[in-house]
Amino acid sequence: MNSSLDSTDTGQTPLHLTPGHWLWRSTTRHWSLLINKRSIVVNATLTLILLACALSSLALGTLSITIPDVILALQGKGTTMHTFVLEELRGPRLLAGALAGASFALAGCLMQTLARNRLATPGIIGIDNAATAFAVASVVGVGISAAPHTMALVGAAVATALAFGLAGATGTRGYRFIIAGLAIGAVSGAITQVMLSSVALDDANAAYPWTVGSLNARAPAAVNALIIGLIVGYTLSLFLNRALATLQLPEPVTASLGTRSGRVRVAGLILSVLLTGLAVSVAGPVGLIALLGPELARTISRPGSIPLTASALSGAILMVLSDLAGRLVFSPLEIPVGIIAALAGSPYLLWILLHKSPDINR
């Protein structure tokens, strides 16, 4: 009956209002779910790619292991040598890389959406640098005794609070926040250099991985914290998703649709900082992942959706690939993952600045 009404109204077949979605409604009309088909396809594809990258990352290196041997070893049936390489060396490194990449990119996606600006990623606005400065301070022992990865988290929080404070309450959108963050990042970078140049060479060497981003220096405690942080952060960000979607519209419309944008922004910012701090504490400042991951995800996702899951998956893929490339290209010499990510990401950053609007909607 309903459809006949529609067809008389429009004079033709009833219009499909939710193209590209699956709709489930309970017969009692108590609930209804609308699932975006494209996001399912995109996320499934990215998961497969991530698995392929992970397997390659486990198999390739100074000691190459064939994929069947990798699978045997994962089942506990491999040789002692293979089991050692996979369980002690490559496995934990892969896990740390994938988790850190996912965190960086999820944090980037959140912050870009909150600020409605592509350039507003934690790496670019100096959160990474501040986290690094605090971690280095801890490594070289500038009067601080907490572990480097704890200090990284503290640094991320301090930088964000400062940027937020300097930009003013309404400044998270647009340029004020970015400019304030840039300044904080520059100061943090300078402080890091001062610390490195004023301590003994051994201390400076110990702090080096922190300054470029590397998966060599990961501490098990930091990885454990990252696992928990990512699970919590990802779950909470999914709850923000509906509100985040409305943030894409002009500010007055967002408010008029009933979104408390101030609250959403603070919540998203806290999540973003937490994820970034934890990721830096594991992998150092590999901030460009936070720019590249969400961008890749946004390109392949449906317009108008906030690709949180796809960003996290893309970030993990990019991180695993960067680390793999760093291990293989000049093997046996290893290039830190941060340098690979910077080499791959900087041209892209330049391209955004030259050819694309920083506005996330364009």
Added chain:
Amino acid sequence: MNQFMTMSKINSPRAPLAAQSLMMSHGPHTIIPHLDIELRTGEVTAIVGPNGCGKSTLLNGLARIHKPRQGTIVLDGADIHTLPARDVARKLALLPQDNSAPEGLTVTDLIRFGRHPHQSWLSQWSEDDERAVRKALRAADVGDLANRPLDTLSGGQRQRAWIAMSIAQETQLLLLDEPTSALDLGHQIEVFELIRALASQGKTIAMVVHDLVSACRYADHIIAMCHGEIVTEGTPSKVITTNLIAELYGVACDLMHDPVSGSPILVNIRRVHPAKPAEIT
């Protein structure tokens, strides 16, 4: 004006949205020092006045976008700032001047955003949502454009799509900030007629309008503002006088009446004090 009279008028039960002793600031600058206003049920109210007179600020205050420095805004008898944001969003929709949307978003995608205050995690696309969006598509006459990306539409079509989003919100009140700015004559008429149609269905509408003739033609009630204060208000034919226009815009003009609708038309508009040759450099 007599304070008593104003108060009793605002407390009348028929005003769905009213402001009492409203003071709005922008940083250290006071935009609206003291203002009382009430919207009339089922009528179109046009807010007119020169640039910078506080029209948009007033609209943003009424829509709960910005918090007033002082005074209260009463929505359906309750202080708007004590109501949950979601409840307000089910009663009041605002369409600002700047309407930018994510690239690639289609008309239907946009209109579906209007259902946001009615949805939740467990109710993402109810039959009510579907009905409201269909109704909005029809009312704003954008059914044929339903699956077109917004960036491929003309200005008038895009504005109708945005209004459709507000219609889908199914609010009793609709506030529009210059709904026809940047539209050509034909598209302006389209949008104004849509606004009239919505009012005839019982919606209470307030709009900021620059064009006085259109304001007179399409509004039931005109509020003239200057320097953050209401200069005068009433029906177009009562309010619009040559004195008022001189006061608001500093121009002299003659008034005629539209032979068809009877609403005032401004002709022979000129500066009150023509610039002396020496002043032109």
